[in-house]
Amino acid sequence: MADKKEDIVLSIRGMSKSFGRNRVLDHINLDVKRGTVMGLMGENGAGKSTMMKCLFGTYQKDEGNIFLGGREVSFSGPKDALENGIAMVHQELNQCLDRNVIDNLFLGRYPRNSMGVVDEGRMKKEASELFRKLGMTVNLTQSMRHMSVSQRQMCEIAKAISYNSEVIVLDEPTSSLTVQEVEKLFRMMRMLKEQGIALIYISHKMDEIFEICDEISVLRDGNLVMTKRAGDTNMNELIAAMVGRSLENRFPPIDNIPGNVILSVQHLSTKFEPHLQDISFEVKQGEIFGLYGLVGAGRTELLETIFGVRTRAAGHVYCNGRLMNFNSAKEAMDHGFAMITEERKANGLFLKGDLIFNTTIANLEQYKAGAALSDSKMVKATAKEIKVMHTKCMGPEDMISSLSGGNQQKVIFGKWLERGPQIFMMDEPTRGIDVGAKYEIYELIINMAKQGKTVIVVSSEMPEILGITNRIGVMSNGRLSGIVNTKETNQEELLRLSAKYL
Numbered sequence: 001m002a003d004k005k006e007d008i009v010l011s012i013r014g015m016s017k018s019f020g021r022n023r024v025l026d027h028i029n030l031d032v033k034r035g036t037v038m039g040l041m042g043e044n045g046a047g048k049s050t051m052m053k054c055l056f057g058t059y060q061k062d063e064g065n066i067f068l069g070g071r072e073v074s075f076s077g078p079k080d081a082l083e084n085g086i087a088m089v090h091q092e093l094n095q096c097l098d099r100n101v102i103d104n105l106f107l108g109r110y111p112r113n114s115m116g117v118v119d120e121g122r123m124k125k126e127a128s129e130l131f132r133k134l135g136m137t138v139n140l141t142q143s144m145r146h147m148s149v150s151q152r153q154m155c156e157i158a159k160a161i162s163y164n165s166e167v168i169v170l171d172e173p174t175s176s177l178t179v180q181e182v183e184k185l186f187r188m189m190r191m192l193k194e195q196g197i198a199l200i201y202i203s204h205k206m207d208e209i210f211e212i213c214d215e216i217s218v219l220r221d222g223n224l225v226m227t228k229r230a231g232d233t234n235m236n237e238l239i240a241a242m243v244g245r246s247l248e249n250r251f252p253p254i255d256n257i258p259g260n261v262i263l264s265v266q267h268l269s270t271k272f273e274p275h276l277q278d279i280s281f282e283v284k285q286g287e288i289f290g291l292y293g294l295v296g297a298g299r300t301e302l303l304e305t306i307f308g309v310r311t312r313a314a315g316h317v318y319c320n321g322r323l324m325n326f327n328s329a330k331e332a333m334d335h336g337f338a339m340i341t342e343e344r345k346a347n348g349l350f351l352k353g354d355l356i357f358n359t360t361i362a363n364l365e366q367y368k369a370g371a372a373l374s375d376s377k378m379v380k381a382t383a384k385e386i387k388v389m390h391t392k393c394m395g396p397e398d399m400i401s402s403l404s405g406g407n408q409q410k411v412i413f414g415k416w417l418e419r420g421p422q423i424f425m426m427d428e429p430t431r432g433i434d435v436g437a438k439y440e441i442y443e444l445i446i447n448m449a450k451q452g453k454t455v456i457v458v459s460s461e462m463p464e465i466l467g468i469t470n471r472i473g474v475m476s477n478g479r480l481s482g483i484v485n486t487k488e489t490n491q492e493e494l495l496r497l498s499a500k501y502l
């Protein structure tokens, strides 16, 4: 019965889209059935987000037809799509950070009372009802700026649901959610399925795709190369469809040899919430040191405190035996520290700039010819990093905003590589990056370590933290609950340590 024609709620036929000379979608056909989840996978830049944006009316398609419930539709823009049964949670959050949760939820559709005045009481009531139904606790009057990325993402999902759409597109919604939040989201998705809603779910996470999807489609270079029922395919087949070849191992061999202690953190505590308490550890030169913990355990805060952007209350950081209690990121950078942040749009990228600007900005001194900046040096450096990172783009002059999410992350990586840092701290460096590119980043990390650089990497992905580190420090509720040798530990031990101070 699942194959009966009337079960198909959304049908995309022969959809194509180009940006200039770049053909991003090539005659795509896709059918999504009522009450099911369609997984959409593909490498960074394959065209997943573009396809969904064409559906949603953010972009206008060049060719093709879209049928919703058997009726042809063509949305002039997101508002039109929302009002006609399609909602979308975007990969890059687009919220008004200075407004609160309620405002963001009702933006563009404030309910008014009989006097024509915005009905704040009703907004509050509907919002709390919605979050209650979804099993979420959110401070409705808190401004978005003070919420974590994952909380903001949950708000965005709640907003999509609140439109009572027939089709909901979720573009990498779990990239910054905690394990518990993902479970909550999946419960929500199952609930929506039962109500007959169709979901399109984009993710690079294999295990999640298999857990929640009924069918899976794969995009490769703008072509839809496979659609199968989840039960009829497997991880290897998906990877082969995505990258066009099979990938033997997910992790390269860890063959770096750590040397002497280079970084020593002693009794570090922070002044403001969330508090870090009395954290001490040492990291060796040429070592890859992982930081594991549940979201909120303080891993990001620890990196930020070392990097000088969070206020210390007590403690010392030594590098090569010299005190390095930084008070600003600039100071840290001048002493050979680098940090890739978790939230790229807010902290890592200049969205109005091109790749050249975004690659060279942290390191301008290096590109001077006399007193002025040398364009050719900057272009050359950018081209080099594009090559090293296999960044999918037309060239150095591309605007960063025209790159796919995963490829933007690669540009950030390239920017820091240009600085040649001694201590490289990375917060969830492979978030949103496809399997093939992840492997390349792992290789890069291991090669850096082999060249004597020290890497501290925060990751919430258990296989990743176990796959690419020499040792792992586990954090729990602002404290360091243990340090283990990666070769001698396992998932259970990491989980036990991350719950130690809860």
Ligand SMILES: Nc1ncnc2c1ncn2[C@@H]1O[C@H](COP(=O)(O)OP(=O)(O)OP(=O)(O)O)[C@@H](O)[C@H]1O
Pocket (backbone or CB within 6 Å): 019, 022, 024, 042, 043, 044, 045, 046, 047, 048, 049, 050, 051, 091, 392, 393, 401, 402, 403, 404, 405, 406, 407, 432, 434
């Ligand atoms: N506004 C734009 N202008 C020019 N090119 C664009 C624009 N948006 C996307 N592209 C190009 O379209 C291609 C597909 O990008 P898209 O964002 O759809 O990839 P994706 O499959 O969602 O990748 P990811 O997994 O990294 O999110 C990329 O090569 C990208 O550079």
Ligand SMILES: [Mg+2]
Pocket (backbone or CB within 6 Å): 048, 049, 050, 091, 171, 404, 405, 406
């Ligand atoms: Mg995308």
